[in-house]
Structure formats: structure tokens, C-alpha cells
Amino acid sequence: MTALSAPPASTPAPARPRRTGLGVLVGVLLVLLAGVSLFVGVSDVSPASVLGDGPAAFLLVASRIPRTVALVLAGASLGIAGLIMQMLVRNRFVEPSTTGVTEFATLGMLATIVLAPGMPVAGKTAVAALSGLLGTWVFLRVVRAVPVRSLVLVPLVGIVLGGVVGAVTTFVAYRLDLLQSLAQWSQGSFAGVVQGRYEFVWLAGVMVVVAWLAADRFSVIGLGEEFATNLGLHHRRVVAIGMVVVAVITASVLVTAGLVPFLGLVVPNVVSLVIGDNVRRSIPWVAVLGAVFVVACDVLARVLRFPYEIPLSVVVGIIGAALFLWLLLRRRSRAH
């Protein structure tokens, strides 16, 4: 069995894209940032002061730990939601907030406030997740129906769709005098995260595990329907799992903290450049980098105008948009 025209031996094989050293570094960074997040805030909470039964210990348990946990889970899961959407749509520039999914979920939240004001948070999350799911479905249908091949047009379609749904939401909220509640979600902030009011973000964490379990399937789906079918994969079923993962993550972060833009776009793209598109390999990177990104932005939001807080979405938006522009420009040659 002779190999036909074997590659010349002079071509050096680069190291397998695993990057263990870099991985350890990013992990340590996350632990450090999480530590900082525990001890940064208006009230003095220092490692020394929490020993004992004082108010500092209470504050740590009731507010700082929940906030840090929520940040880590939200960051990790939003990154994963972006990654999964990019695999489903086979487009690098989609994530829940560029495909109308977030806007649909927000509309669902508003509906619960209008129609069932007394609904517990669990119910609200469920309704938001269901309408987010509807949003994913509508987006996928629209993208299928409009044969857009251009990489930039697909998210544009999503943004238009989101704009329409967002306008409906704003209109309804305006007529019913609910604009203030609406502003709460459209401005992501973890300032209101306290014990007993953030636990739904764990659902997003569960979805990260689901995504990790189905990682290989998402990699194969990312190669296209024909490719997946040839390998005996049930394309529709995997897409359905992906849609649920995306919708639940979007909804549970939305009820906990509100909108955190760009994250799902920037983090998976950076990881793709370094690690590649094998989802099994990239998922831990996306999760950890997503968490690092959000925790870092939140710490910044807390210290920039100390003792006041800037909304997290503002910090994420500025840094994320800059990173996104950089990605868009540096990828241009390969993107088209």
C-alpha cells in the first residue's frame, strides 16, 4: 500500500493545538479574578474580616459569593451559547443577541409581567426560555428561507429580526408604563444578585454540561447537514438540542442579570483562532475565557467610578465591540 506523493519531509508539523501552558494561565487568571471579585465593593470585605461572625462574613455569603458565582456561570454559558449558535448556523458572527433570540426572550419576560404578574421566577424563566426557543426557531427558518450566503448578511438578518421584536416589546412596555422594568433587563448588571435571587443561573451551568456531552455532535453539525447525515447523525435532533441549550442559557442569564452583549461572539471567535473548531477541545476554553471576560468586566464596572457602579453591559459593550471590530477586520481575508 504505497501512499501516493507523500508530503515533502521538510514541512514541519506544528505542535498539536492543545496549549496546556496557556490553559493553566487562563485558569489561574480566572481564580485570581474571582478572588478579587469577592473582595471588591463598597462595603469593606477583606480576607481577614470574614473570619468570624461579623457583617463582613454575612456580606460575603449573601452577596459577594452569589455575585461571583453568577458572573462565572453567566460568562461561561454565554460563551457556550454563542459557540453552539455558530455551529448550528455555520456562521461565525451569530450569537443570541445578533439573532433575535435575546429579544424574543425579553418579550416573553414582558408577557409574564403583563399577563401573570404574580408568577414565580421559575415560571418567568420558563416562559422566557420558551420564547427564546421560538426566537431561535424563527431565526433558523428565516435564514433557511432567505438564501444568504454572505457571512455578514446572516447576523444582519438576525439583528433586523431582533430589532422588529425589540420594537414590539418597547411599544407594549411603553403603552403599559413598563419601560423601567424593561430597562432592567436590557442593561445587564450583577449588582442585584444576592442569595436567593440568582439561583436560576445554575440552569445555564447545567446547559454547559449538556453542550459538553454533545460536543462531538455539534462539531459534526458545524460541517453541514450533508456531512452530518453521511456520518449517520440525526441533523434535526442535534439542532433541536442546540436550540434548547441556547434558549435556556439566554433566558436564565436574562432573568438573573439582563443582557450581556458581544460575549458570545468574541470569546468563541478568539478560541477558534487559537484552538480551532473541534467543539470538544474548544468548550473548556470558551467557558473559562467567557467567565474571565465577564468577571474582569464586572470588577472594572465596580471600581471605575468607585463607590458607584457602571452597568456591566456598558463595560462589556465597549470592550466587546472593540474586540469584535478587531476580529472582523483581521478575519476579513478569510471571511469572504
Add this chain to the structure above:
Amino acid sequence: MIALEGVSKRYGGQTVVDDVSLALGGEGVTALIGPNGAGKSTLFGLVGRLVRPDAGRVTVDGLDVATTPSQELARRVAVLRQDNHVAARLTVQDLVEFGRFPHSRGRLTVDDRDHVERAVAHLGLEGYRDRFLDELSGGQRQRASIAMVLAQDTRYVLLDEPLNNLDLRHMGETMRLVREMADVLGKRVVTVLHDVNSAAAYADRIVAMRDGRVVADAPARDVMRPEVLADVYDTTVDVREIDGRPVALYYG
């Protein structure tokens, strides 16, 4: 055997595959030729369960494609489509390992790794394992795709226009690989080819389609005749014998 029984497919008002009954997957290499829009790729889609027939039945080794679990079929037939130009940032090794998906569902066993190693070695890709596919040339990507198909370890291999976008050297190389798959590895290869001369040089049997129907199905040499080719392509084609091989001349 891959058998099509009275299969038809319509898109809108147009019949793309018209009542085709055909047995594919005999030993050796079968080439499927015909003008654009003859229904060749749709026929592959029907066998590869990407297209549902409007009438008729497709079976693989007696298993009805419409009702057999996709995973089961994926262990018998591998279909490499023309638009399978994978540009994702996967490494060559990743892609070849995905070929084992129908067998392992992503959890590679020792046996799976064996298959992957053999496929990589067979295509001389050892030095390229950790390269991203989007950093390779068209010919190298093609080899990686073929390695994946080999790792899939199916009896039947369907290749849809494997010579697309390849230069002369890589065309020849790909066709030799196809021949080798049949002769050395015992695969039953069916391939859609645009170039009649590649079909004549490397295939044992040629099936010619036109307007959704099979208009010729015979050993390669018998199809390579001016009157047959003229009928298939609806244009005059001269066939000359060069070094004992029939060569179609379709220029001017």
C-alpha cells in the same frame, strides 16, 4: 448492492430524476457521467438520504434507505459531496477521526484508532495531522477528506465530483487513489465525474444520465463511442484511440 427501483424526484414542476431503476456498487469503479442538470447529484442525494424520493425505493444491501437508522447506513455507505470543502478550523486528525463517528459516536476505541491511523498513513498525511484544514491546499484537503471516508470503513464509497477545483496533478492523483481504493481496499466506488476521459481511464463501468434518465450503462469502453456520447451530451464528440485507450475530443 445499492438498488434504485423506479425512483423519481421532482423539484417544483421539474422532474430531476425520472423513474430510474439502477443497481450500483458492483466491484470496481463505476463512473456516473452526464451533462449539467442530468440528475447525477440528486441521484447521489437519494442514495445518501439527503433527498427523499417522490416515488420508488432506494435500498442498500437490502435495507430501505427511508426506514433504516441513519447510523446503520453510515457504516455501509460513505458519501463525499462536492461541497464538502471543509473550511472549518479542524485538524486533519480531527476530520479523519470524525469518519469513525458512525462506529463510535465520538468515543474512539482502540479499533477506531487503528482505522484512523491506517487511513492517515494510506494517504501520506502523517506530517499533516495537526494542521488546520483551512491552512491546507485544495489537493491536501481532498486527501484529508478521502482519509476520512476510508476511516469510515464502508463497503460503498460515493464520490460526488471529486475532481472539482483540482489541478492536473491532483486530478490524476485523486483518480489513482480512487482506483486504489477499489483494487487494493476492495471498496465499491461510485463517482460522479464531469470529465469523460477521466471516467474512461479509471472506471470499469460508466453510467450515463441525461434529463433524469439513465441513457447508457455499460463497460467504460462501450460507452466511449461517438454516437453514445453525442446522445448523452447532445453535442458532437469525436473519440480517438490513443495508446489503446479511447479518448474523447470535444474541442471545436
